Amino acid sequence: MRLVRTTEFTPWNRPYYFSAADGGIEHNIADSTATFNNSLVYSILFQQGGIVLPDTFFFNNEAVLRHVTQRHSKWSFLQHAMRNGLVVPSFRSETTETFAEGLEAIGAQNILGLERAQYERAGTTPQKMAEALDDALVGSAHARRAYWERDMGAAYSTYLDDLFALGELPHPVTERQAELWTATAGFRHRILAAAKAATEAADSSGRPGVRRGEVWNVMGRLLDVHGAADKFDKPRQLLQAMRDRRDRDTMEQVQYLVDLVNVAYHNSQADAFNASRHSVAALTPIAIAIDADAEREFLMPSTLELELLVPSVCSILEAPPDRVLGVYRSGLAEEYFVKRRRWIENRLPERDTGRAEAIQAAAREYARELCRAAPGVPISLTFLLGGTSAAGLIKEVGNSYLGYLGNVQPSLAAYALVFGVGGAAVSYLVTRPRLPRQERVVLQRPPTRYPELGS
Known part of the structure; x- marks a missing residue:
């Protein structure tokens, strides 16, 4: 197994940041397993560079759990692709060489998103998942691993600071997107300030930055959905709580903010990994709207x-x-x-x-x-x-x-x-x-x- 650095990637061989495996957007995908499998198979077979996934994606997405546990041979397609260097796990530390070590780091940092119910439905546990993934990864001469060369929480915080500071969306796809941007301006800044404070308090080393999971918890507290000690595993739970209130206007704004925060998270991490950005269908309108570099009219002759x-x-x-x-x-x-x-x-x-x-x-x-x-x-x-x-x-x-x-x-x-x-x-x-x-x-x-x- 070889350690790769982001500086090794070129425009022609850089991997894709595989957002379809993110448990934080499961609610955006009507059939997350089918979308995951389609994206996985065709991304690997018909593009150069493979795909890169942060360590949490291997543990917080039910489609990934099902794919690995419900395989037809010793190893699943994902495991074989990882063994061949076409799926690159990115761990939190340069010294982390196994998923067992990566899982330990996720637990030590109190990372949210691992749902017991999903593991029960898939018939596995986080530890068994780590063992199955390590079985394919460790010892392979072709496998590659990466690590978080930058402080991802700090990079995400900077990305959100820059995005939320914009007076208007760079490229709104609909007028309603622009209206919601204006309507949520004050709330966006309150969320970001509170999420920074919550992230620093939750981190044992007190490092500044933003954890995406803390954004959901802060939104829940500011909206009086749960108390100070309660936590959401994923934004799906926040959205369901808002639906139960039957407040259509607030629900629309919360859904909009959740999508913004998720796309910003994907973009921030993809850039930090020097990977190409990837968007699932449901989030493409948001991805276009916040892309400050994209021109509405450009030449594709x-x-x-x-x-x-x-x-x-x-x-x-x-x-x-x-x-x-x-x-x-x-x-x-x-x-x-x-x-x-x-x-x-x-x-x-x-x-x-x-x-x-x-x-x-x-x-x-x-x-x-x-x-x-x-x-x-x-x-x-x-x-x-x-x-x-x-x-x-x-x-x-x-x-x-x-x-x-x-x-x-x-x-x-x-x-x-x-x-x-x-x-x-x-x-x-x-x-x-x-x-x-x-x-x-x-x-x-x-x-x-x-x-x-x-x-």
């Missing part, structure tokens, strides 16, 4: 659509994981990534057709081998690659653009996963309802207004 027959997620998870990941390791995935990068970097129009054909050939060969490794009825997935010569368009711009296409506009996508490269180009995977070719929708740049969201 080149697009390439790849429609591939690939194994379904069920087929992949039922197949021997080492066989599926063996296809990835065979060089076929790398061949696709190399051809994709050449097309993205191309600045000469006369070479575009040849490089596009090379991508398609490499992608189809890779997909065919995956289907052989995971037999079953294949499904059709569409990949949309976008490129631009404007080097100033950083990765968040591309992710916002593709998040709009894949996640926000329901007429285009049944499910979408944003992934790609930083810098000058991005790509994303999306499944759409099967339509006759003449009825298919042509993807356009995001308009200035979003009628699908009521604006």
Whole structure:
């Protein structure tokens, strides 16, 4: 197992911060297990760099617990991918080498989010989860681990300070978002000040910063939902308490603030890990709205659509994981990534057709081998690659653009996963309802207004 540092990542090989595994957003996802499995499988197989997860995500998300415990072989797909260096756990200390040690640190720091009921439903315990994960991680020559090179609480506090200080949202997707930003201004600052104080009091060393779990507890106390000694494991419990009050206006504001705090948490951690940002569909409108670097109109002159027959997620998870990941390791995935990068970097129009054909050939060969490794009825997935010569368009711009296409506009996508490269180009995977070719929708740049969201 190799220790990796964030400075090793480049725009082409940086991992994705895997927000779909965050237990703090389970309430945003109607079927968290299906979304988790889709995101896990396709993020690993069709992007370069793998995914990175903070240590808590392995223990505070029921979809992760089910995935690891309800496996079809010795190790689950996630465990095999971790053993191959494609899932990178990030621990709190450079000296932490196992999940058992990581779990001990989580307990020592009084981290919230581990729910007994979820473990009982999955038929496991935190200690058994740590043992199962260590069984796959420890001793592997290909496995990678990272650590929190920065004080994450302090970084999160700074991110929230900067975000909450804004007089208006940088890029509101709807007018209602902008109205809620104004309406919650005073409450936001009260929450942040109280959460900082609560975090410092809960930390044995008294370090300044913000823990996300303390934000939920502070909101609960300020809203008279629970007393000073009570704690929420996750924001889902806060939201349910607010629903029980049947105060629609306050509930809307609380939901809005919870989403803001969660997206800010993901962005802050992704940046600290030097990882690419990732947004699930339900949070994409918020991710776009608070992204100060994203311009509403930007150039994406080149697009390439790849429609591939690939194994379904069920087929992949039922197949021997080492066989599926063996296809990835065979060089076929790398061949696709190399051809994709050449097309993205191309600045000469006369070479575009040849490089596009090379991508398609490499992608189809890779997909065919995956289907052989995971037999079953294949499904059709569409990949949309976008490129631009404007080097100033950083990765968040591309992710916002593709998040709009894949996640926000329901007429285009049944499910979408944003992934790609930083810098000058991005790509994303999306499944759409099967339509006759003449009825298919042509993807356009995001308009200035979003009628699908009521604006």
